[in-house]
Amino acid sequence: RHGGDALPAASPRAGAVEPSPRAASDEIPAAPAVAKYSGGVGRLTVTLDRATIFARPYAAHRAAADCQAEDARAPVPSHARRHGDHYLRLSRAGARSTDRTDTVYQTSAPRFGRTVELDVPHHGQEWRIDLVDAATDRAVGCAVLSAREVAMWGVDEGAVGGAGGGAPSFRVPPARTVRRTLPLRTGTKRHGFGTHYYGADADATKIAGCLEVEARLEEDWDGLVYAPDPRRCPTRPAPDFHQKVVAAYIARIG
Numbered sequence: 001r002h003g004g005d006a007l008p009a010a011s012p013r014a015g016a017v018e019p020s021p022r023a024a025s026d027e028i029p030a031a032p033a034v035a036k037y038s039g040g041v042g043r044l045t046v047t048l049d050r051a052t053i054f055a056r057p058y059a060a061h062r063a064a065a066d067c068q069a070e071d072a073r074a075p076v077p078s079h080a081r082r083h084g085d086h087y088l089r090l091s092r093a094g095a096r097s098t099d100r101t102d103t104v105y106q107t108s109a110p111r112f113g114r115t116v117e118l119d120v121p122h123h124g125q126e127w128r129i130d131l132v133d134a135a136t137d138r139a140v141g142c143a144v145l146s147a148r149e150v151a152m153w154g155v156d157e158g159a160v161g162g163a164g165g166g167a168p169s170f171r172v173p174p175a176r177t178v179r180r181t182l183p184l185r186t187g188t189k190r191h192g193f194g195t196h197y198y199g200a201d202a203d204a205t206k207i208a209g210c211l212e213v214e215a216r217l218e219e220d221w222d223g224l225v226y227a228p229d230p231r232r233c234p235t236r237p238a239p240d241f242h243q244k245v246v247a248a249y250i251a252r253i254g
Contacts, residue, residue, distance in 0.1 A: 040121040041233060042219035044147060045177075048090075048101060049212045050111040051131050053082045053140060057186065057206035064183035064210040081108040085134040088112055088211075093126045103134045120147045120217070122235060129211060131184050141184025141208040150217045153178040177216040184209040 055076040058067040085105045091098040104110035118127065126146045130139040154176040187205040223231055 040119055040125075040220070041123055041147070042120045042217055044118045044120050044150060045115065045216045045218070046118065046127075046145070047115045047214040048088050048112050048129065049214060050109060051086065051088070051184065051209060051211045053086075053108045053131075053184075053209040054207070055081055057208050060185065060205040060207060062183075062207060064181045064207065067183070067207050068181060068210050082140075083108050086110045086140065087132055087134055088114070089130040089132050089139075090116065091128045091130075092118070093128070100132075122233075123148045123151065129182070131209065131211065141186050142188055143182040143184055143211055145182065145213070145215070147217060150178070150215045151219070153180060153215065154217060175216055175218045177214055179212065179214045182211045182213060183207045184211055 052068055052071065054067060054071040055074050056071075058070075083106050085103050086107075087103045088101040089098055090100065099116065101112045101114045104112060124146065126144050128142060128144050130142040132139050157176050157178050184207065185205055186208045
């Protein structure tokens with residue numbers, strides 16, 4: 001053939017299937033990447049299970065589980081206990097918004113069974129849980145839960161449940177669901193967190209009840225440790241220093 005002649009177009013093979021043209025609107029968009037953690041240290045899952053209002057208040061230094069056991073043995077008839085309508089209010093330090101459970105009616109031991117998932121911006125993050133009397137909208141007692149506290153619960157649970165002995169392990173500890181009983185205290189500062197939780201009068205703080213919770217902290221080890229370029233662990237904001245806060249701690253110790 002001559003050098004300037006074009007080659008004839010190849011004919012399709014028998015039985016071959018020609019791809020059909022697709023319109024731009026037929027393209028399936030790629031799903032956006034969803035981050036498992038929102039730039040913090042992980043995610044906390046908490047089940048707010050059952051609260052108990054004690055027949056009488058207990059001293060602030062008592063363990064909540066011990067107070068609960070003693071209250072259960074107290075010879076107090078059921079009709080003499082503080083029956084009422086209650087709900088739990090959950091608030092986060094540094095945030096204006098709050099969350100709440102449904103109201104449980106006419107009991108002194110309301111069972112809520114509410115599970116919430118919370119983003120953890122840093123290990124010092126705290127949440128305040130108030131048991132509220134729905135009739136008066138006033139708190140019967142409150143507890144403060146911190147991410148650091150839940151992390152230590154998981155470590156303690158692993159140490160107790162482990163086999164023990166042998167060489168120390170440097171593996172990432174698995175996330176554990178831990179059940180604990182939190183004291184519901186009275187006499188604390190309203191909307192207080194951290195060093196601002198307790199009031200100056202140590203004698204005014206009593207344990208009015210308890211709250212049974214299940215907590216599980218999943219930390220972002222992939223992003224904080226194992227990534228090719230690990231990001232820095234977010235730090236807790238520095239607390240404000242107030243002379244009244246120091247005086248309150250000295251009063252509680254004394």
